[in-house]
Amino acid sequence: MNNYIHELEELDKKHFLHPTSSIQQQQQHGPSFIFTKGEGVMLEDIKGNKVIDGMSSLWNVNIGHGRAVMGKVAMEQMSKLAFSSCFATFSNEPAIRLAAKLAEIAPGNLSATFFTSGGSESNDTAYKLARHYWILKGLPNKQKIITRTKSYHGVAMGATSATGLKPFRDFTNSIAPDFHYVENTSSAALRQMIETEGPDTIAAFVAEPVQGAGGVHIAPENYFKEVRDICDEYDILLITDEVITGFGRTGMYFGIEHYNVVPDMMCFAKGVTSGYAQLGGVMISDRIHEDIAEHSTGTLLHGYTYSGHPMACSVALKNLEIIESEKLIDQAKQMGAYMLAGIKSLQKSQKIVGEVRALGLMGAIELVKDQQTNERFQVPVAPLVVTESAKRGLVIRSVVFDGQDTLVIAPPLVINKEKIDQMIAILADTMSTIETTNKRRNDG
CATH class of the missing domain: 3.40.640.10 (Type I PLP-dependent aspartate aminotransferase-like (Major domain))
Incomplete structure (x- = not known):
């Protein structure tokens, strides 16, 4: 299996020019995931790793995977x-x-x-x-x-x-x-x-x-x-x-x-x-x-x-x-309100969370160095949160255009409260780790 995975990774690096991706990262590390299966809000890669698809892939898998x-x-x-x-x-x-x-x-x-x-x-x-x-x-x-x-x-x-x-x-x-x-x-x-x-x-x-x-x-x-x-x-x-x-x-x-x-x-x-x-x-x-x-x-x-x-x-x-x-439009409205409450809770528990917003199952979390002044990090933190969240089982995206430092979330409309709670827990853990690491660097 390891040889099989390695072969695919090398073929990817040599022959697959990825859309909206870092060419340098791909050439150095290969694909971050090679997905092989999807079920509901979950994706599974070739190595057996399972992650919550917090972006409906590209905002589009509304009815969920595996139908x-x-x-x-x-x-x-x-x-x-x-x-x-x-x-x-x-x-x-x-x-x-x-x-x-x-x-x-x-x-x-x-x-x-x-x-x-x-x-x-x-x-x-x-x-x-x-x-x-x-x-x-x-x-x-x-x-x-x-x-x-x-x-x-x-x-x-x-x-x-x-x-x-x-x-x-x-x-x-x-x-x-x-x-x-x-x-x-x-x-x-x-x-x-x-x-x-x-x-x-x-x-x-x-x-x-x-x-x-x-x-x-x-x-x-x-x-x-x-x-x-x-x-x-x-x-x-x-x-x-x-x-x-x-x-x-x-x-x-x-x-x-x-x-x-x-x-x-x-x-x-x-x-x-x-x-x-x-x-x-x-x-x-x-x-x-x-x-x-x-x-x-x-x-x-x-x-x-x-x-x-x-x-x-x-x-x-x-x-x-x-x-x-399946009344997924009502589901999006209800779960959207629940998701917004969840990301609002991050404002209280995580010092790096600034403004949050959502409409239905489209949400955003702005990251700040100082909640009171809205001061931003010199280098955007959102891409790091995305990378570390993926390691913990959650796929989301970052937006750093026009001076933004923002996480965006848009899970499939079939998501339930349990999976939303898992998303929020992963984000909280990731942000706490990053905040602790940054504090140690500043103190050191």
Whole structure:
């Protein structure tokens, strides 16, 4: 077994270029985990180590790991029709049924879906559709896209350009033009930017209902209502990015529902299949759908090979059935409140815990050197907490962009109180050890 594991580690180092990973760390140490099995909220690696998946892997395994029925659904569909193109008006029943189901559960009058393979493609599609819409309406100068600081929208070229976290844009030396970034919690700042740039040049404003990868930042209570009014006033499309927040994650079907606001377009992915297949999409309102149909004279020249993939759509339909039949949206709301109480308890027991926040099963813990002054550590501590927590049986993530030193947590919606208690206990133990070590260093 040791030789087998060593072989895989060496092959990984030589041939597998990992996404969003430290190349130096991988080349020196190999993969930190080689996972082989998942069950509920637990993951098991090739060495037999078991860990709580405190991130739903990538915010997406909403129904939990190890659902054999998902494999059965995929196999049944693949045995009949694994794939067929949806170009040139070709269609398939799973894609049709899923589009209809999404229209049923989506906020307001969002009624038509363009399918993609994931979140980055969904965001890129939304920006292109928004610009195309204004071209059809005879307003081709409305092409600028405004997004928010601390936002994350993906890593395709358009999505990278829209992301408000500068290190992601700095990864390449030439981002797409006409993207602008406004302060993430101020509707007044949005209005000022619109007036400065000129509303007749702006196609859309894009926002996550809760900023996920940027540090789980929750909007002020009236923010999205004010944003909706501003977009209506200046004739600008409102696009919500529900890639992370959709399908029960926040304790509602979609995150924007917390604010009683309906967007013009809505991007989704991740939780639509809970990671059991690759799928995403963009939903558009009745008005936009009707306008595009009325004003279009030729082909909609946008599409992906796997748009409307029949197997992925079948998996998504079963996933939504499980979310509803097992009442996982209510579960997320209840367990989210319990998780928030747990991370609040860390504020009292751990001196390095600053602000904590959560909406449903999306939580954040800011780490500070001094709770009273909110002074930060010179070198972020969150990555160390992540590493040490993994050794103790908990997988979470850190956010250190834009001066942040934050832990983020988003377990599967099937999590129970016992597992949340275990997560909090592991974090407390890890933080206590780190605090003791730092004190010894300072005293020494």
